[in-house]
Amino acid sequence: MNKFFIVFLHTYINKLKSKAFIITSVISVALILLVSNMDVIIAKFDKExxxxxxxxxxxxxxxxxxxxxxxxxxxxxxxxxxxxxENKATEEVIEGNYDGLLHLKVSNENLPVATFKAKTVTEASWINDIQRALQQVKIMQATEQLGLDPAEVAKIYEPVPFEKIALEKGAKTEEELDAARGIVYVLLFLIYFAVIFYGTMISTEVATEKSSRVMEILISSVSPVTQMFGKIVGIAALGLTQFTLILSAGYIGMKNRPPKEDGAPSNFIEFISFDELPVITVIYALVFFMLGFLLYATLLAVLGSLVNRVEEANQVVSPVIILMVVGFMIAMSGLGNPTTSFIQVTSFIPFFSPMIMFLRVGMLDVPILEVILSISILIGTTIALAIIGARIYSGGVLMYGNAMSFKNIKKAFQITKK
Incomplete structure (x- = not known):
């Protein structure tokens, strides 16, 4: 156990002190703060x-x-x-003296018709403001021509009162579903990027040590299995550290935004009611995040032990990344309709359940037995993969020569038996 912590701390501290980690963390925090307040910054520049x-x-x-x-x-x-x-006015716009040209006239029905000219029509926000205002003028004039009461016309355009009531016991309201959808959306991206960045980092780390022959020195003092799990936990802790920095920056950036005048949520945190988030949802998020990362990280560490160069590691992890992308796309499609049979079935498949089962428990009232079954399958698969992977890893780190192939897995098992 002492050697495990040595490998864990060595992996974590070395990566934590690396220039790549520091630079990416600083840039990520700066970007999060910038993006979370982008509309405020733009408003300050465009205010006058x-x-x-x-x-x-x-x-x-x-x-x-x-x-x-x-x-x-x-x-x-x-x-x-x-x-x-009009030709002279068009020249004025082309020369940049004015932002646009609006030609107003009336149709045969005596209703407004407009032609708008500008150097470009990419600035859709203020152009749309003009179009909407002109639409209101048209409605007003049409109302007068027909002899209708404007108040009665306004009633026609009022939204139909349409209240949605869930009859199933414990079912979430529409507002709760929108809030749950937001937090599930965030977690799906966190799991996806954690595996993409930190999972592949594990396989690359193993391949780098093998290519530099450092592995031969390491295995003389620390067992390969201890190395594998020490690296997995160390890089997992590194990922949690960086995600904590990024999420904290995002929380602070959004929390300090000025409130909107109309009382609408001024940021994503208010929209998802983060302060009122159920504790069980946070627990599920942590459980599925950690189990999902451990499952994929173990698989990627094993694959990294079977190759000899970093270039080969990038190739061998591609099927795992594709598997992750498939699960991510299924989860994204399930955000709109999480009750389909396909979503229910795939929520029990261990390589998809970290995302899809959390999607269900975050948005629906899923029976606790289904959640326990999904977590049990996920834990069982992770343990089985860890046991098998440890044997492959123990032999794989000692294999040099041929590029990655399925025959290497058999050879790794044979080396472990010796």
């Missing part, structure tokens, strides 16, 4: 920006109405009357 749009109003009546509706938007759009020709 005023959009200038030339208006050619053939009716002489639409422009004032349009300005009235645009005054209710957050975008500062200045509509400027223009008395010269």
């Amino acid at each position: 920006e005023v959009i200038s749009v030339i208006v050619l109003d053939e009716t002489k009546q639409l422009k004032p109405l349009l300005e009235q509706h645009l005054s209710n938007t957050d975008t500062h759009i200045n509509l400027i009357s223009y008395d010269d020709s």
Whole structure:
């Protein structure tokens, strides 16, 4: 056990002190803080920006109405009357003197028709504001022509009251499902990236030690099995450290955002009601995250022991990555409908259950026996893979020469017996 902790601490501390870990952690934290407050930063730069749009109003009546509706938007759009020709106005826009040209006229039904010109139409936010405001003008004029009461028309466009009530005992409400969907979405990405980055790191680490012949020195003092599990736990701890830094930065960045004026959730944390998250959901998240990582990490460590160079390690882990991607895609598809039979069946397959069973327990009221069965299968598979993998690893780290093949697994078993 003492040697296990030596390998664990050596792996963890060396990786923790490496330039790659420090640089990626600093960049990741900076990006998380930037992205979580991107809209606030953009708003600060765009706060004083005023959009200038030339208006050619053939009716002489639409422009004032349009300005009235645009005054209710957050975008500062200045509509400027223009008395010269449309060609001259177009040249002004091309030269950059104005942001756009809006040509207003009426159709045969005496309703607004507009043509908008700009150097590019990629700035869809303020262009859409103009289009929506003009749509309101059209509705208002059409209402007047038909002799309808505006208040009655407003009632027509009001959303239909549609309350969703779950009859099943313990079923989540629509708001709870939206919140659960958010936290499940986050965890799915965490499991996926943990296996992609840290799982492949284990196989690469083993292959690097073999290619540099360091492995021959290590096995003289520490058993291969101790090495394998020491590396797995060490890199798992490294991943938890980096994820803790990143998630903490994201939590702080979102928690400190200013509240919105309309009372809507100002950040993802408020949307998923993180402070009110059930304790059992957090426990399930940790259990499935750790078991899923251990399962894939053990498999990748074994495969890494069967190759001799880092280049071969990158090739041999590809099937495992594909398996992970398949599980991830199934889970993503299940976010919209987690009650399908396909999702239920795949939640018991050990290579998929860390993501898919957590998807179910996070969004549905799954019977505890199904959860226990899924976790038991996952634990049993991980233990079986660890026992078999330990024997393959013990022989694999001593094998040099040929590239990875299925014959190498048989040879690794034979070397272990000796």
